[in-house]
Amino acid sequence: MILSTKGRYGLKAAFELSRNYGLGPVSLKKISEKYGISESYLEQLFAKLKKDGYIDTVRGPQGGYLLAKKPEEITVGMVLRTLEGEITTSDCLNKEVCSRESICATRVIFEKIEKSINDVIDNITLADMYEEQKNILTEGKNEQETLS
């Protein structure tokens, strides 16, 4: 498992906010109930996303969390990096041996893996996710559920 619940829960929750973009704040309680995620745990994830400027908050009754940017300005990569840290495959085992990096075959592999992940997560925004979800729904005609 290369992603922990931090990234998995966090992305789900961020997507939930993006689906409510422009409609006012969404409370933690709603999101945590909807997905069965611990409220307090999710709170800690949102605190990080707020610190990095991706979400804003409104306190008091009818308050909650909302995106601080447009869904098309927030990538999956931004969310995952905030919550999981930089996506890397390898620190060098040994700095001295690794000064020979130009001939390090394993390093090349690790860089390819990193690049392939980053290519995916940096090129999908929350808005893209929403579009894709709509497409899936349109195609799956006997899927009775509405966007939920």
Add this chain to the structure above:
Amino acid sequence: MILSTKGRYGLKAAFELSRNYGLGPVSLKKISEKYGISESYLEQLFAKLKKDGYIDTVRGPQGGYLLAKKPEEITVGMVLRTLEGEITTSDCLNKEVCSRESICATRVIFEKIEKSINDVIDNITLADMYEEQKNILTEGKNEQETLS
């Protein structure tokens, strides 16, 4: 860091064996000294690779480990899966909610990430790594080191 030392050390060591393919066994001691990896720890990694049929062993003096298959028949993915387990991004949070998988936007993202990683690691063999290393060496003309 999406790979632990298991996969990182193990791939390095497997590559070392592939570089000695056809030249007899290589001892743990040599490999662990060369890369500064704990002998006993590496031993445990090799035990897994042996169990999965990727390497063979020769006991006694001048013994050691050697590839059980041709370098072109062992992919990076085989080695990494043996040592790290299946590369996945997400078990479903909640099986009930996840029965709605067809409209789960985050799931689509996670599948894309998984696929991009697997595309890389399943399409590079140990033989490919060796070829690539030779190319790098040929290009870097003022690189004085030999393949080491």
Add this chain to the structure above:
DNA sequence: TGCAATCCCTACTATTTCAGTAGGGTATAA
């Protein structure tokens, strides 16, 4: 024949991360 090199196997351990829980505090709409 014996010894040293080598792999084989199991158990133990310190540290860190994960996935939360607990329990208070502060702002604010109604």
Add this chain to the structure above:
DNA sequence: TTATACCCTACTGAAATAGTAGGGATTGCA
């Protein structure tokens, strides 16, 4: 003024990580 919501810090059990320790079994070679 009160209930609703976010804010913040500290704590915790369980698991994984990255090894260490210490024997045992083979076997090539002198």
